[in-house]
Amino acid sequence: MSGISPEPLLSVRGLAKRFGGLIATDGVDLDVMPGELHALIGPNGAGKTTLIAQLFGELRQDAGAIRLDGEEVGHLATPDRVHRGLGRTFQITQLLPDFTVLDNVALAVQARDGHSFRFLADARRDEGLRGRARRHVTASGLANRAETRVADLSHGEQKQLELAVALACEPRLLLLDEPMAGLGHVESGQMVETLRALKGRTTMLLVEHDMDAVFALADRVSVLVYGRIIATGTVEEIRDNPDVRTAYLGEGDA
Numbered sequence: 001m002s003g004i005s006p007e008p009l010l011s012v013r014g015l016a017k018r019f020g021g022l023i024a025t026d027g028v029d030l031d032v033m034p035g036e037l038h039a040l041i042g043p044n045g046a047g048k049t050t051l052i053a054q055l056f057g058e059l060r061q062d063a064g065a066i067r068l069d070g071e072e073v074g075h076l077a078t079p080d081r082v083h084r085g086l087g088r089t090f091q092i093t094q095l096l097p098d099f100t101v102l103d104n105v106a107l108a109v110q111a112r113d114g115h116s117f118r119f120l121a122d123a124r125r126d127e128g129l130r131g132r133a134r135r136h137v138t139a140s141g142l143a144n145r146a147e148t149r150v151a152d153l154s155h156g157e158q159k160q161l162e163l164a165v166a167l168a169c170e171p172r173l174l175l176l177d178e179p180m181a182g183l184g185h186v187e188s189g190q191m192v193e194t195l196r197a198l199k200g201r202t203t204m205l206l207v208e209h210d211m212d213a214v215f216a217l218a219d220r221v222s223v224l225v226y227g228r229i230i231a232t233g234t235v236e237e238i239r240d241n242p243d244v245r246t247a248y249l250g251e252g253d254a
Ligand SMILES: Nc1ncnc2c1ncn2[C@@H]1O[C@H](COP(=O)(O)OP(=O)(O)OP(=O)(O)O)[C@@H](O)[C@H]1O
Pocket: 019, 022, 023, 024, 042, 043, 044, 045, 046, 047, 048, 049, 050, 051
């Protein structure tokens, strides 16, 4: 073996964002390696959402560098970052509630192919496109709901559909912002299984408050506190890290 470690798919250095007098991200350094599921945890207000928004280009950083596969993308608009392989889950407000799961994902695949006008008739006719859409639906754990109207999905299934739509962009790095939020025990378990099955196929950066899910899924965990990464390591290393226990997990939660 060569012993040469792979380059990070995502490399963040010195990323900072200030809102008036409040420093939301304060010199964040973070590497996400190809193929890993990297979890980002931290207490409320630590800066996780701000960091994700900076990575995706919804918020411009005040300072710092964001490299995707070695290329600086921090100056690019969101669509250009998507074009280079960055994806994230979105609320499904843009979907067509009266149409099926498969129709909606087929439209997302069609959009990914660069059609600025979306024609449902075409998305319904094109078997190649529907085949790709079906793969993403299956990968999101919704195979048995492919022909169900979006309006008839449960909350948990809607979160899985958000994942299917994100996968339709075929991202190299998928940013997941609290995919378990609002889910019950059974639905969270389904989401954990879905994300576990995606591991290795798609590199993921997962922001999540559900520690059981994080500890079940993550290859590595980074802990953000007051806008700074205070530790990065395996689940075991993070669980045992005294700084993390003090600063984040806290008495009674650990
Ligand atoms: N647009 C904004 N304007 C002003 N302050 C903001 C803005 N967005 C975030 N903040 C502040 O920046 C800090 C970081 O917020 P952020 O939402 O990134 O934290 P978080 O770790 O995602 O928290 P949570 O886990 O509660 O979602 C907070 O103090 C928040 O109030």
